[in-house]
Amino acid sequence: MRTHVTVADVLQWIDDLAPFRFAESWDHCGLQVGDPQEKVSGVLVALDPSLSTVQEAAQRQCQVLVVHHPLFFKPLTSIFLDRSPGRIVAEAIRHNVHIISAHTNLDAASCGTNNVLAQAISLHIQGSLENLSTADSDPRYLGLGLYGLLPKTCSALELTQQLAHILSLQTVRLIGHPETLVHKVALCTGSGMSLLGRAKQNGCDAFITGDVKYHDAQSALDHNIVVIDIGHFASEALVVSPLAEALRAAARRHDAAIDIWTSTVESDPFLTVIFDDKRRTCLAGTTEVPGGTPDS
Numbered sequence: 285m286r287t288h289v290t291v292a293d294v295l296q297w298i299d300d301l302a303p304f305r306f307a308e309s310w311d312h313c314g315l316q317v318g319d320p321q322e323k324v325s326g327v328l329v330a331l332d333p334s335l336s337t338v339q340e341a342a343q344r345q346c347q348v349l350v351v352h353h354p355l356f357f358k359p360l361t362s363i364f365l366d367r368s369p370g371r372i373v374a375e376a377i378r379h380n381v382h383i384i385s386a387h388t389n390l391d392a393a394s395c396g397t398n399n400v401l402a403q404a405i406s407l408h409i410q411g412s413l414e415n416l417s418t419a420d421s422d423p424r425y426l427g428l429g430l431y432g433l434l435p436k437t438c439s440a441l442e443l444t445q446q447l448a449h450i451l452s453l454q455t456v457r458l459i460g461h462p463e464t465l466v467h468k469v470a471l472c473t474g475s476g477m478s479l480l481g482r483a484k485q486n487g488c489d490a491f492i493t494g495d496v497k498y499h500d501a502q503s504a505l506d507h508n509i510v511v512i513d514i515g516h517f518a519s520e521a522l523v524v525s526p527l528a529e530a531l532r533a534a535a536r537r538h539d540a541a542i543d544i545w546t547s548t549v550e551s552d553p554f555l556t557v558i559f560d561d562k563r564r565t566c567l568a569g570t571t572e573v574p575g576g577t578p579d580s
């Protein structure tokens with residue numbers, strides 16, 4: 285007979301993959317809403333805790349929603365049920381959906397967001413952009429930002445094209461000259477521009493991240509380093525499928541009776557509207573997370 289799974293078991297599987305002690309001190313990972321003792325027959329993996337993903341979890345008969353971004357960033361003094369995050373908490377409780385966040389612990393882990401993006405561009409990793417802590421002796425720990433060598437030197441434009449292809453993007457923002465040759469490349473998924481200086485210190489020709497602001501873009505030009513802004517959502521959406529696959533492997537190891545799904549309702553909140561030279565709309569783009577396959 286196959287083993288029954290609890291919320292605490294799913295938490296443990298995630299801790300085995302990307303230990304919660306890897307998380308930044310300001311971060312709030314782990315069980316955010318729920319009861320560790322509740323039984324689980326389905327898990328939905330997504331990027332964000334939202335009304336949509338909670339409802340999708342309920343509709344797929346998943347009692348656990350594993351998300352990257354935390355539901356709470358600041359301590360709460362009240363929970364209003366007519367607005368987020370209280371509304372999401374109420375919806376989760378109403379549908380018996382328990383929410384677990386794997387945020388900076390997942391960013392820093394070898395199975396996490398940064399390494400998934402590095403592997404997607406076949407980066408030969410040489411090191412981390414952050415000051416390594418005591419966690420660095422753990423083979424599951426890589427660091428919050430990574431740098432290394434591309435398989436071969438290419439132009440900044442060619443690397444941008446490669447990223448657009450891999451991430452199914454219709455637009456990518458490039459800061460720097462498109463013909464600049466790039467070989468040593470740093471990346472930080474999410475909002476990584478605070479690590480630009482470290483990318484430069486490590487001799488990188490280019491830095492891939494999301495959420496680049498205007499003055500940070502100017503600073504990149506001043507420092508003569510190419511920056512490729514692939515967007516926060518796209519930089520992290522890539523991790524959803526491998527995370528679900530890693531949880532399926534954990535479930536198989538424990539002979540657990542559980543289905544694990546990836547969300548199909550999420551998309552980049554930024555809609556890119558492109559106009560032709562007569563200012564007629566010719567394209568409105570979205571990026572969606574591939575998925576929707578249960579455990580087989």
Ligand SMILES: [Zn+2]
Nearest residue numbers: 474475516520
């Ligand atoms: Zn993020």
